[in-house]
Amino acid sequence: MPESATYALDTRGERMDALEQYFREAARELREPGLALDADPDAVHRFLHLPAVRLQQHMLTPARYARHDDVLPSFVPAEASCAEWILAAEWLAYGDPGMTLASPGPALSTVVLRALADEAQQDWFFGRTSDWPTWAFFALTEPEKGSAATELTARLDADPSGEGWVLSGEKMYIGNGAHARVGVVFCRRATGPWGIEAVMVDTGDPGFHAETLPIIGLRGARISRLRFDGMRIPPERVLGRHRPRSRRGLQGALQAMLWFRPSVAAFALGVGRAACDYVLEQRPALAGAGRAEVDGMIDRLNRLRRLLRDVAAEIDAGSPNTFRVSGVKMRAARLAEDATLLAARLLGPASLVEHPWLDKAYRDVRAFEFMEGTGNIHRRGVFQGLLRDDYFTSRDRDVRPGRVAEGVV
Structure with missing residues (x-):
């Protein structure tokens, strides 16, 4: 979709109007692919060329990791504000919400990285999700516990070798979990609310298991069940490790x-x-x-x-x-x-x-x-x-x- 002078506006109100016009046009391309995705959730690979499918990865990636190309016009922001992202989300869902949730990118994990990660951790995570196409997941919800953050049962125990940690437990209803390269997992290292940690995982490491669940709606989200069997977590992958315990996982x-x-x-x-x-x-x-x-x-x-x-x-x-x-x-x-x-x-x-x-x-x-x-x-x-x-x-x-x-x- 070519960039035009219509979009090249400077003031905030006009820029938001220009973004909305672009999102509206891009969303029109999602209706038919969305029906195909409903029949086959893995069909997302047939539509990776669509500008609307690139929006999530670009807008939710910090600007210094964003990779600009000719698919999206230059005025579409990386590291979008909440106002910019909800404008995009509304129009993308108008086209098809399943296609949006199926799109590659860092997804919700980017918010956690912004809040907790140091520069090296951001390099590790966004260096991987900026590759196209790469999916990431955000894993908070657990079987029988839902998303009650203070009731987590997934455990982060000290590695018997004396270096790093070991992750054990299950997560449930995780979007794109079985197809992601990396993710953020919330777990418990100690009792109480300040004992909650967020860790980055590489799904290629030993101990990671995932399966896609059958669902009725939003099939493109490829909702998954994850299991961590003694998965080793190096110390540098514990998010917020440089912060006080009260300002970390929770x-x-x-x-x-x-x-x-x-x-x-x-x-x-x-x-x-x-x-x-x-x-x-x-x-x-x-x-x-x-x-x-x-x-x-x-x-x-x-x-x-x-x-x-x-x-x-x-x-x-x-x-x-x-x-x-x-x-x-x-x-x-x-x-x-x-x-x-x-x-x-x-x-x-x-x-x-x-x-x-x-x-x-x-x-x-x-x-x-x-x-x-x-x-x-x-x-x-x-x-x-x-x-x-x-x-x-x-x-x-x-x-x-x-x-x-x-x-x-």
């Missing part, structure tokens, strides 16, 4: 969640908007109550979009409101499901049979409820924010009483 997990929850919300928002547009494309003469329902859903999604961008701006400014992050993620997952339910109802009883894309979207969006915490967990977060009077911004409080919570919680 802090990295929290930073990753802070970024990934808005990302999941952006994925959900993109699919929800795509479902509404799909209905209007298939039934351009839709009128009456049906059209009113679609317009109402579009309004709700647009309000969510504003809130999501506010949350991303707060994260980039270094003043994130974790309660609002929870609220936006929870609301986005619910709206995405509502949008596909509405589309299926308006397109008729056989819509999921007659419209393969809608059938896929209908299945895909159910995953967002479970990614980065279920709705119940986030409702508790919102409730805690309301109790502390620390949920709404001053702008929200200026809204007339009775309408503040509409579209926010």
